Amino acid sequence: MRRMPQPAKREREEFRMSEESFVYTACPGWGDHDYCALKTIVKDGKIERMERIVYSAPEEPDGHICQKGCLAGRQPYDPKRLKKPLKRVGERGEGKWEEISWDQALDEIGEKLCKIRDEYGPDKVVLWNLGAGVPAQYSFENLMPFRFANTFGVTVPLGSIGLDNGPFYAEFYNAGSEFPRTVIDPRIMVGTDLIYVWGCNPIENQMRCAQNLVRAREAGARIVDLGLIFDGTAGFADEFVAMKPASDGYLAMAMVNYILQNDLQASEYLLARSIAAYLVDDETGLLARDGEGNYLVWDAASNAAVPVAPKAGAYPEGADIPLFGSYQIDGKSYTTALQKLKDAAAEYTFELAAEKCGIGAEDAERLARDWVEAENAFILSGYGLRYRNSNETYRQFLLLGALTGRLGKPGSGVFEALQLQSWPLVFNDLPISCPDGVPGVKSVPVRMGEWFAKAEAPDSPYKALIVCSGNPVHQQPDRQRWLDVVDGMELVVDYDVWLTDTGEIADYVLPDLMSFEREDLITGACYNHIILQEPAIEPQVDGHEPVWVFSELAKRVGLGDYFTMSIPEYIDIRLQTQYPLIAGVQPPVTYERLKAEKMIRAAAPPEPKYTPYLNPAEVLDNETGRMEIMYSEKLAELDMATTKVLEPNKIGKSTEYPYQLFTGRQRFFMQSSFTDDPITVKLSGETPATRLNPVQAQRLGLAEDDMVEVFNERGHVVTRLVLDESVPDGTVHVWFGWRRRQFEEGTYAEITHQCAGKDSQGPLEDKWFADWLAAGHHPNPYVESMSSLTGSTDCYWDSWCDIRKFEGEITPNPQGTIVKEA
Ligand code: SF4
Known part of the structure; x- marks a missing residue:
């Protein structure tokens, strides 16, 4: 038989490639907190495969993709996707549905919303938009529901997640910062000597971090994994330290105690960059101040207290300032902040750590010694400390970094390895999510604990629940609680790609489009690039993206005037930001430019982001202008000025539930x-x-x-x-x-x-929320794209x-x- 002439291999490949095109897409598996931008290869109108992006930044061209990202391109074709709007048939939760048209769904939902607004008030409608599928502040999946919420005036439960807040809490009471300096670029780990991976599993779940952990080990770092279960990171590490649940603080504080009892702290660093030497009034627990508002430190040379001006004022020339000790001034007793910490930490022995953590006392001591003696070292932590006491544990991690002079030291540090691992890009989102709207109308933010207390009561005032971006009935704890919340409601709507556990108890389920089918901006792990998400394929279902859905719904409730813009117009507004890393790009970044170029390098420095605590020119956002991690005056009234290990929740623990x-x-x-x-x-x-x-x-x-x-x-x-x-x-x-x-x-x-x-929103959280507001922040943290401790909603x-x-x-x-x- 005569063979047909075959093109050479290279020609065949070129022919195959010539049929392919690509767009960039936000991975639908964002929740590993990388929110990866991925390259979606399209062939013959179908997604062919997913690839990592090769970026234009020469210092770090390799984007990343994980096992889920590789499979993400299959999702649009999944037969289990929602295909049309569904309306409940029979009892709520019975699982029986009829398919209806979009017009019918939106007409009926709009009519019910108007009725509730007229009879009970707009705030009796509740919006739940706590991202799963998209990060809260990054996409139209969040911006458009909030635009609707703010023009209609609905109630928004503030659903920040306690364990996500540990670094925010630690930094807020350390430096007054709104954003943790510990969210930094994992590239800075390469070249260090020791890494304690404490409470996360980056090798299996955080690809960019994993890449850099591998590089760090190849460059000589010793990796120690401290955690509950022997996972992929434990297998990769040089040593695994098995910790009992919620015990991490005991080891951290034993390390703090070891450092202070043995005089191993970085004294010069602490003096220069922290309030370690500031005097604390033993009676009030407040930092000592003179009549002019200066802080006081002790001068051993003159045997007297001397002033230090706020905002990192200089110490008096020639003063000999001790970090430890108690002193009498005008008959009153004062103690240095670091002495306060030393006294408070004294109870945390290695023996106690051994008992609480389930490790050997000698191992605890070795971990402390190694931490101190390493030339350069990191604590790399994440979301694996899902315990009630973990906010305080993050404070202790930060303290370990400060005491050893590691915060800001090149090659060393403490960080939460998740989210925004590049320079964060801040878009002009407020005009979209919080437009001026109807005079006097705005969404009503309510802290989660307070909202639940009302919503699950038999006389709940809430009449409707709209869920976008999230599956709270499944993701949030205690399913029955959600069943109680919706019991008696007149309307429950879920907008999602899938029929989720939340959709199952809804009255209407509206099919969303996937990121592969819609246009948006991609932020997050974009390696300092602004990227346009373009549709890779036609919608595979009778679904609609959020701009269309909320614009159509708005028309039906009389708010259509606030929803007239198109996606490109909204994107152009988002790009009109004052944020210098975007505003500094020339020519300016516009939708048209993005459409032509697909991605644009932000005006970001090539070096990894790492706020330099060591930089003497930097004055922290708090009143002292120095790190306050060893003594947070604002928490003195709760007896928490120095950190301590809080007991974990004991909910349900008994001989019955052991x-x-x-x-x-x-x-x-x-x-x-x-x-x-x-x-x-x-x-x-x-x-x-x-x-x-x-x-x-x-x-x-x-x-x-x-x-x-x-x-x-x-x-x-x-x-x-x-x-x-x-x-x-x-x-x-x-x-x-x-x-x-x-x-x-x-x-x-x-x-x-x-x-x-009450189990997650106690006096400490109340205090933080009050201090957060007092610092001038908006009560709704989403407005600032920030988190605040409003009470946990997580398991x-x-x-x-x-x-x-x-x-x-x-x-x-x-x-x-x-x-x-x-
Ligand atoms: S790590 Fe990146 S690629 Fe993997 S699921 Fe998360 S967002 Fe997708």
């Missing part, structure tokens, strides 16, 4: 995203499972593949059992993310504890349960049925 419920994250899901893809499901073990240490299982008479019930007083979940030595004895582990309908019966979201309320891991073999009849979870197609 085990820690650990809803950890795994690398193939991002919250409940990616739980529909058969590949990620297969990689995740096909079905949800409860994981238990084999020793614990044997003690309980349980074996691999047994059907088990994990339960507490709030609810239960039934799954098969997997034995796993990486799970510590005493912990019951169910991976976060699986949807309720994927479980045999129940869901872990029934048994996670309700932490939005803490200091939550308790029991486990037993399940031998009853399975009552399957509803699967969601469309009883009437459009």
Whole structure:
């Protein structure tokens, strides 16, 4: 048989490539907090594959992509996507739906919103927009719901996540900063000697950080992983230190105590850059001041107190200023800030750390010694300290950095490795999310605990809930709480790509488009670039993007005049920012320019972002102008001026519920995203499972593949059992993310504890929120694209349960049925 002439391999490749085009897309798995911009390769009108981006910045051209990002291009074609608007048939939560047109859906929703506004007031409508699928402040998925919220006047529960707030809290009371200086670029780790990865799993979940951890180790760094379970980072590390849940602060404070008892602190650094030597009035707990508002330090040369002006005033020339000691001035007793810390830290011995953390006292001491003795060292922390006391633990991490002179020292530091790992880009978003609107009308921000207290009461004033960007019924703790919230509501709307657990209890479910199908700006891990997200493909469902949806809804409630702009017009407004890294680009960045060039390098310095605490020219935002991490005067009234280890939550802990419920994250899901893809499901073990240490299982008479019930007083979940030595004895582990309908019966979201309320919003959080407002911030942190401690809405891991073999009849979870197609 005659063979047809074949093109050479190279020609074939060129031919194949010639059919391909690409656009940039925000990865729908943003929640690993990289919010990666990815290259979406399109061929014949379909997504062919996903690739990392190669950037134009010569100092760091390699973008990154993780296993989920590689699979993300499959999602638009998933048959389980919402295809048309759904209207509930039968009882709420029964899982029966009819497909309806967009016109019908928006007409009916608009009519109900008008009725509620007229009868009860606009603030009886609630907007939940706590991103899962998009970060809160980055995209039209957030901006447009907020535009609607602010023109209609709805109530917005302030759903910041406690554990996300640790660095914000630590920095606020250290330096008065609105934004943690500890959110820095992981490239700065390369060349260091020692890295404590403490409370995160970057090797499996944070690609840019992982890249730089690998480079750091290749360059000679020793990596120590401190955490609850033996995960991918533990396997990569030189040493794994297994910590008991919520015990991290005990080790951190024992290290602080070791440094101070042995006089190992970086004294010159502390004197220059901190308030370590400032005198504290022993009676009031406030920093000592003279009549002119100057602070006081002790001068050993003159044996008298001498003034230091606010805003990092200079110490008097020739003064000999001690960091430690107590002194008498006019018959009153004063103590230096560092002495206060030393006294407070004295109770935190290595023996106590050993007992609380479950590690050897000698290991605790070695970790402290290594931390002090390393020439350069980092603490790299993340969102793995999901405990009630973790805000304080972040403060202790920062303290360890300050005491050893590592904050701002090149090659050293303390950081939370997540989000904005490049120079952050600040767009002009306020005119979009918070337009002037109707005079006197604005959204009503309410702290989460207060909102829940009202919303779940039998006489709740709230009549409607609109959920955009998020799946609170599944992601937030205590599912029953949400069922109580919507009970009696006249309208529940969910706008999402998937029929989520939240959608399942809604009256209307509106299909959103995926990032592959719509235009937007991409920010986040864009390696200092401004990137236009262009549609890669035509919409695969009868869905609509947020600008269209909220403009159409606005028309139906009489607010159409505020929703007349197109996506390019909105993007142009976002680009008209005063933020110098964008405003400094020439020619100016406009939608048209982005459309032509796809991405534009911001006017960002090539070096990694790292606010230099060491820079003598830098005066911190607080009144003293110096680091206050060793003594936060503002917290004196709560007896928290010096940090201490707070007890974790004890909710549910009893002989009845003796085990820690650990809803950890795994690398193939991002919250409940990616739980529909058969590949990620297969990689995740096909079905949800409860994981238990084999020793614990044997003690309980349980074996691999047994059907088990994990339960507490709030609810239960039934799954098969997997034995796993990486799970510590005493912990019951169910991976976060699986949807309720994927479980045999129940869901872990029934048994996670309700932490939005008194259990997460105590005097400390109240104080922070009040101080935040007093510092001139807006009550709604989204307005400033900032976070503030308003009370956690997330699942803490200091939550308790029991486990037993399940031998009853399975009552399957509803699967969601469309009883009437459009
Ligand atoms: S790290 Fe997150 S955002 Fe980046 S590719 Fe992976 S899933 Fe997507």
